[in-house]
Amino acid sequence: MKKITTPISDEVIKDLKVGDGVELSGVMVTARDAAHKWMIETFIKKTRAPQGDDLEVYEKLKTLLNGSVIYHCGPVVSGLDTKDYKFLAAGPTTSIREEPYQADVMKHFNVKGVIGKGGMGAKTLKGCEETPAVYFHAIGGAASFLAQTVINVSDVFKLDFGTPEAMWVIEVKDFPVVVTMDSHGGSQHAVIDESSKKVLDELLAK
Amino acid sequence: MKDLTNEILELIRRTSSSLPPDVEKRLRESIEKEAPGxxxxxxxxxxxKNIELSRAKSTPICQDTGTPIFYVHYPLGWSTIKLKAQIRAAMEDATKKNYMRPNAVDAVYDNNTGNNLGGDDFPYIHFEEIESDDLVIELxxxxxxxxxxxxxxxxxxxxxxxxxxxxxxxxxVLDAVQKAQGQGCAxxxxxxxxxxxxxxxxxxSKEVMFSEMGTRNDDPKLAELEEQLTKESNEMGIGxxxxxxxxxxxxxxxxxxxRLPASYFVSVSYTCWAYRRRKLTIKGEEVIYD
Incomplete structure (x- = not known):
């Protein structure tokens, strides 16, 4: 099991291969559907004019995400009334929904990895090669277990998206993941998709 | 009639944080089938580990606390209007207590209601009058x-x-399993x-999943197909x-x-390993949780 702390260098990323188990530590940011759409439209494709605190958050994100990791997660959080936030349940959400956005977001902010579940497609895999970055697979549904690795919730942006969709700035310690897409074009998801399709075709021919 | 808001709140807590024993048993058994390391x-x-921790700490097994689907089997004399109000009150309270994540998002205006109460359909509630003295609420x-x-x-x-x-x-069905890959949390x-x-x-296709793991359809043809589909799905090696x-x-x-002569639908509902379903029975004065 490799131990890696954010910010992560390109050398460390290039050294990772599909199948590597990693324990991640350091600061990262959660982002899922609403956040990805917002980042793309407001700052990358600029089809939407910045509103409210958008530009202020953008400046913070540029620093926070540089060399860091995006976590596809919509947590259960306590302390919403006191702002003394704590993650109670925080497993990964399905990543493939961010496929249209992910590669551009990674390149724009120099994000070194995304954590999620279920893997991503060809566009993101190419983004992993170009950035470079990797896809870290966490265990879907292991929400109480993974919440224990979140040792601090330091900030939150875009809470008006709702608790699950907000961007939470968190610090984790020994967050367990497996590399399933690397920066050399390797994807465990493509391999399993192909091998299972072969078995399916045999079963359907029966 | 008795006010069941607190009992329903407890049902929600149990469902969200404590996986049913039959599901847990299957998951534990499957560990031995996978290669060491x-x-x-x-x-x-x-x-x-997560199942044990969630139960011990009363925290959600999964942060996606899902679509709440209630099946209420009620004897004559209970008011479904009152039961619905109690279910909705319990759901709001369960969200405040963090047993549930705020999960009801208005699909047109995109705002999260923050309390798991959407329109009339969220939470989803099915009422069925039964010839029994006991009231049973499944979630x-x-x-x-x-x-x-x-x-x-x-x-x-x-x-x-x-x-x-x-x-x-x-x-x-096999096609659906292959297309799902690991994305449904296999x-x-x-x-x-x-x-x-x-x-x-x-x-x-969802209702059928309330039955216990391992129990088979009474029809031998369907029972055989159930077993065959589980076996062949596992041959695909998705894992x-x-x-x-x-x-x-x-x-x-x-x-x-x-079905209609014209139609032949097959619906495949896929449920993740976090197969959260629990039952509350009101037997006279007695309150029983499964």
Whole structure:
């Protein structure tokens, strides 16, 4: 099991291969559907004019995400009334929904990895090669277990998206993941998709 | 009639934080089927650790606390209007207590209501009057990731060569499992409805999953197909989380419905390993949780 702390260098990323188990530590940011759409439209494709605190958050994100990791997660959080936030349940959400956005977001902010579940497609895999970055697979549904690795919730942006969709700035310690897409074009998801399709075709021919 | 808000709150807490024993047993058994040191085995071991931790701490097993689906079986004399109000009050309270994540998002205006109360359909409640003295409330929390990989087929389906018979049903269910890969948080459980219209077919494919793991359909033909589908799904090697491995599907449940001569739907509801369903029974003054 490799131990890696954010910010992560390109050398460390290039050294990772599909199948590597990693324990991640350091600061990262959660982002899922609403956040990805917002980042793309407001700052990358600029089809939407910045509103409210958008530009202020953008400046913070540029620093926070540089060399860091995006976590596809919509947590259960306590302390919403006191702002003394704590993650109670925080497993990964399905990543493939961010496929249209992910590669551009990674390149724009120099994000070194995304954590999620279920893997991503060809566009993101190419983004992993170009950035470079990797896809870290966490265990879907292991929400109480993974919440224990979140040792601090330091900030939150875009809470008006709702608790699950907000961007939470968190610090984790020994967050367990497996590399399933690397920066050399390797994807465990493509391999399993192909091998299972072969078995399916045999079963359907029966 | 008795006010059941607190009892329903407790039902929600249990459903969200304590996986039913029959599901947990299957998951524990599947660990031994995966190779020592494999990623698949590691995933299952983490899953089991998470089950224990959630139960001990009363925290949600999964942060996606899902679509709340209530089935209320009530004897004559209970008011469904009052029961519905109590369910909604309990749901709001459960969200405040963090047993539930705020999960009801207005699909037109995109705002999260913050309390798990959407329109009339959220939480989803089905009432059924029964000839019994006991009131039974069942709750399923159905995750969104696995709901997204659920599928409905209209037979014949030329893409997979599925005709309008059980052989065709087998083919489309296997196709659904392959297409889901690990994205529904495998190992999953399959609820399959054959027939109905598009709506009733999907509803019944979920309803069939309230039954215990390992119990088979009374019809021997469907019972055989249930076992065959579980076995063949696992032959595809998708494995826990789609990492590759022997455990892809834990169990399959099938129900047959009436259909129109023109239609032959097969609905496949995929449920993640976090197969959260619990039951509350009111027997006179007695309150029983399963």
């Amino acid at each position: 494999s990623t698949a085995r590691g995933a299952l071991e983490t899953i089991v 399923m929390l159905k995750g969104g990731g696995c709901e997204n990989v659920s599928r409905q087929y209209s037979l014949p389906d030329n893409n997979v060569g599925a005709g309008r018979d059980l052989a065709g049903v087998r083919k489309v 190992p999953g459980i399959l609820g399959v409805a054959i027939g109905g219209d598009r709506g009733s077919s999907y509803i019944k 826990p989380m789609g990492f590759g491995g022997k455990t892809t599907v834990l169990d399959t449940k099938i129900t047959g419905l009436s």
